[in-house]
Each structure stands twice: as structure tokens, then as C-alpha cells.
Amino acid sequence: MDVVRSCLGPRYVVVCGMAQYAILWGTMVGYTITTATSIMAVARTNCHHSRGHDAACVSSGTTYMVVFGLVEVVLSQFPSLEKLTLISVVAAVMSCTYSFVGLFLSAAKLASNHGSHGTLLGVKIAADAGVSASTKTWHSLQALGNIAFAYTYSMLLIEIQDTVKSPPSENVTMKRASLYGISVTTIFYVSLGCIGYAAFGNAAPGNVLTGFDEPFWLVDVANLAVVIHLVGAYQVYAQPIFACxxxxxxxxxxxxxxxxxxxxxxxxxxxxxxxxxxxxxxxxRTAFVAGTTVVSLMLPFFNAVLGLLGAIAFWPLTVYFPVTMYIAQAKVATGSRKWVALQALNVGALVVSLLAAVGSVADMVQRLGHVTIFQTQL
Incomplete structure (x- = not known):
């Protein structure tokens, strides 16, 4: 927000702050749901391994969310926890662990299928398939939000740049880091998305790690890596809200x-x-974490929540404010080709965010009619 105040003036700070803190809090909700989903996946995988893959292994994530909330209440009392280098190192190791395990398992399943299960146009719209045109539309729009959520790193970009040493200048270093980071991330995400869909077809789960049972120990390692990552990452997003x-x-x-x-x-x-x-x-802090946990219990929709978070954060934080600050700082002339191109990018990103938000909210509304509040299941 200090950067926005410096480049655009104080009137933009309120809007930026609302968007930034909304996505920080929303990410806390998403992390709570994701953690419960991963622990449920571990419980189900172990159950299938011991009792057989046809066993009815049903577990509720409500208890896991509450336990996760209690852990975060304790961690929230530690000062400046988000600045510990250890958390960043552990997060990086855990992230690489579950990401590569997911990619490996998807590739192995695809190879064992002896062919792709996916189709170019996705699930068919038919009454017997249980998918209506509206449902497919909402899911498609929600997918835009999920993709956008993967690129919502802008709220951490300035903080990272402040820690970069010069020479070369921070600007040069961050441009190179952003190029490499986005390129590698895109290649990896596209690979995992395509291979995962080819392996599972239209039955692909929202969280790909919940789609595997064997080898159970490797699936458990990946899901536990998710849990370990999110236990610390939760505080990275929570501490700035507390401080504010x-x-x-x-x-x-x-x-x-x-x-x-x-x-x-x-x-x-x-x-x-x-x-x-x-x-x-x-x-x-205890009340804030407790309230966040209650909201998570009321919205146990993994993909829909991530899609909505991506929709909320993508346009204002990733596109609008950076583009507007660049125009102001570089003194881009109004009406010039560069100005038109940047404004077109602004409008395009806004449309994507709005469509993703509509799709995610519509999916939540549909799902609320088929679930019981405070009962989270895979």
C-alpha cells in the first residue's frame, strides 16, 4: 500500500488495502479448507490400503478444520512469525514435494491407462451425465479463477524486492526473477493440468492428490507436505492482518x-x-482465527473458494494497480499505443475476474443445496 500511496496518491490506498486484506483473509479460509481436504485424503488412503479399495471410507473434515484452527491460534501468538526464514525454506521444500509427487502420480496413471481419458471439449452436456449447460458454464468460469489464483503473487512482490541487494538494481533483478518464475510456474502448472486431466478424464478431482490411493505412502507424504506447508503459510497471510x-x-x-x-x-x-x-x-487474534475457521466450515468448497479468491485478487492487485502505477511513474501519454495496450490489458483482466467471480459464486450456490453446513467431506 505504501507503493500505491507513493505513485498514485492516498485516495487509491483504501481500495488497494481492502483488496489486499480481503485476499489475505480469503487465503486463510482457503488454506483451512485445503488442509482439511489433505488430512481427509490421508485418512481415506490409509483406510483403503488396510480395508480394500472398495471399502466405504468416509471421513469428515470438520474435526480437522477445528484442530487446524486451534494450532493456528497458538501460532498466532508468536511475534513476527511470518519473517522467519525457516518457514520460507520449509514451504519451498514442501511445495516442491507435493507438486512433483502429484505430477509423477498423474504421469504414472496416464501411462497405466494406455491412453488419454480426457476429451478436447471436456464433459458432455447431457441429462444422463448429470451435467447441465449452466453447470458446465459455471465450472468453466470458475476454472479461470483457479488459474488466476495461481498467479496472485503481487501482494508479496514488493516485500521480496525490498530484500534484494544491489547491484544490479532491484528493478533488473525482479524483472529477471519474475520472468523465470512465471515461466517455470506456467510450464509446471500446464503440464500438471494437462497430464492430470488426461489421466483422470472428466472425473479429475479438484485437488489432484485426492484422486490417488496407491502407493499409499507416497500419497500420504504428498498430502502431509501440503499440511506442513499450509500450517506455516497461514501465518504469513495472517500476521499482516493482525499488525494492521x-x-x-x-x-x-x-x-x-x-x-x-x-x-x-x-x-x-x-x-x-x-x-x-x-x-x-x-x-x-484468537477470535479472528476462530471466526476464519467457522467461515471455512460453512464453505467447504475447495475449487469454488480458490476460484473466488483468484477472481477477487487477480484484477486489482495483479493487473490494475501495477499497470496504473507504471503509467503514472513512466508518464505514459494518454492515447498512445502503449497506453491503449495497457488499458486493454486492464479491461481484459477485469472481464476475466468478473466472469470467474460469477462462476465461483454460482457454483457455491448450487453446492449449498446439496451439502450440510459444518460437514466437510471429500
Missing amino acids: YEKWLAGRWPDSAFFHREYVVPLPGGGGRAARFTMCKLVL
Whole structure:
């Protein structure tokens, strides 16, 4: 937001802040759902391995979401957890682990099928297939949001650039890093998407790792890697929200002990170690994580939630503000070819975001008629 204030002025900061904090909180919801989905996949895989693949192995994600929420309540009390290098290292290792396992398992399944199960036009629209034209339309639009969600790194871009050493200049380094990063990400995602669809066909699951049972130990490793990754990544998105409202509240009530009095609790083991917290931090962070968990329990839709998050974040944070700041900083003349091209990019991204949002919300509405609130299942 500081960059937006510097380049565009204070009136844009409110809109940028709303979009940024909305996607941060929405990602917390998505991570809660994803974690429960991965743990349920582990439970089902182990059940099928021990009882047979035809066994009725049904598990509910409600308990897993609650446990995940309790873990995050504890972690939320640690200061500056999002700045720990260890979290970034673990996240990178875990991300590579489950990504490559998913790609390997999909490729192995495709090879064992002796042919592709997918079709060029996807699922057929037919009454006996249970897919109507509207459902296929919503799912197609929702897929745009899922793709957009994969590229919502803009809210971390400036923070990363601030840590880059020069020479060469941060601008040159980040351009090169963005080019390589987006290229590798695109190649990997497209490969996994195409191979996964070819392997499963129209029965492809939203989370590809939930579609495998064997080898059970490898599937478990991949799903547990997802869980480990998201336990730490949750705080990366939560801590900026905590810092924002705690700073505002502390300034609003500068004499309140609730916001300013620090309590010290000695930790076992000696060495002078102690936990320091304020009642504001203890109460409000706990309430915030609890509220996020409740919302996650009410919206147990993996693909729809990710699609909506992608739709919300893609246009304003990934396209509109960066493009508008570039136009202002580079003094691009209104009406010039470059200006027209950039505005066309703006409009195109806006259309994609709107369509993805409509598709995701419509899918949620449809699914709400067939699910029980607070009962999450694969």
C-alpha cells in the first residue's frame, strides 16, 4: 500500500488495502479448507490400503478444520512469525514435494491407462451425465479463477524486492526473477493440468492428490507436505492482518491497558525465556482465527473458494494497480499505443475476474443445496 500511496496518491490506498486484506483473509479460509481436504485424503488412503479399495471410507473434515484452527491460534501468538526464514525454506521444500509427487502420480496413471481419458471439449452436456449447460458454464468460469489464483503473487512482490541487494538494481533483478518464475510456474502448472486431466478424464478431482490411493505412502507424504506447508503459510497471510488492526486500535486507544499492557509468562526450561503478549493480542487474534475457521466450515468448497479468491485478487492487485502505477511513474501519454495496450490489458483482466467471480459464486450456490453446513467431506 505504501507503493500505491507513493505513485498514485492516498485516495487509491483504501481500495488497494481492502483488496489486499480481503485476499489475505480469503487465503486463510482457503488454506483451512485445503488442509482439511489433505488430512481427509490421508485418512481415506490409509483406510483403503488396510480395508480394500472398495471399502466405504468416509471421513469428515470438520474435526480437522477445528484442530487446524486451534494450532493456528497458538501460532498466532508468536511475534513476527511470518519473517522467519525457516518457514520460507520449509514451504519451498514442501511445495516442491507435493507438486512433483502429484505430477509423477498423474504421469504414472496416464501411462497405466494406455491412453488419454480426457476429451478436447471436456464433459458432455447431457441429462444422463448429470451435467447441465449452466453447470458446465459455471465450472468453466470458475476454472479461470483457479488459474488466476495461481498467479496472485503481487501482494508479496514488493516485500521480496525490498530484500534484494544491489547491484544490479532491484528493478533488473525482479524483472529477471519474475520472468523465470512465471515461466517455470506456467510450464509446471500446464503440464500438471494437462497430464492430470488426461489421466483422470472428466472425473479429475479438484485437488489432484485426492484422486490417488496407491502407493499409499507416497500419497500420504504428498498430502502431509501440503499440511506442513499450509500450517506455516497461514501465518504469513495472517500476521499482516493482525499488525494492521492492532496498530490502528493501539493508536485509537493509547491509554488502554487492554491494548498496551504487556504480560510476561516465563517459559519452562529456564534461560530467561518468556512469552510476552497483550490482552488485545490474545483475545482478538484468537477470535479472528476462530471466526476464519467457522467461515471455512460453512464453505467447504475447495475449487469454488480458490476460484473466488483468484477472481477477487487477480484484477486489482495483479493487473490494475501495477499497470496504473507504471503509467503514472513512466508518464505514459494518454492515447498512445502503449497506453491503449495497457488499458486493454486492464479491461481484459477485469472481464476475466468478473466472469470467474460469477462462476465461483454460482457454483457455491448450487453446492449449498446439496451439502450440510459444518460437514466437510471429500
